[in-house]
Amino acid sequence: RRVAQAAARARGRAVHRALQALDAGEQRALAGLLEKMLAAETTGPVSSRVICRLCDPDACGHPQRCPVTQAVR
Numbered sequence: 001r002r003v004a005q006a007a008a009r010a011r012g013r014a015v016h017r018a019l020q021a022l023d024a025g026e027q028r029a030l031a032g033l034l035e036k037m038l039a040a041e042t043t044g045p046v047s048s049r050v051i052c053r054l055c056d057p058d059a060c061g062h063p064q065r066c067p068v069t070q071a072v073r
Contacts, residue, residue, distance in 0.1 A: 004054055012056070035067040042071035 019027055042048050048068045060066040
């Protein structure tokens with residue numbers, strides 16, 4: 001659990017740094033594109049478990065807004 005939490009924190013810092021290069025509109029556009037890509041890659045429950053391995057459920061709004069969960073449903 002500690003290793004997973006450390007990995008999530010490191011990932012969060014890296015994503016935050018990368019997103020600083022984009023303005024708010026670009027960040028919104030990227031979020032929409034990534035949601036579309038995740039949904040397209042979600043072909044069923046098995047793929048959703050692979051895609052969401054160590055994901056941050058609070059970041060995606062799981063389960064109500066999670067693009068992967070919605071694609072499986």
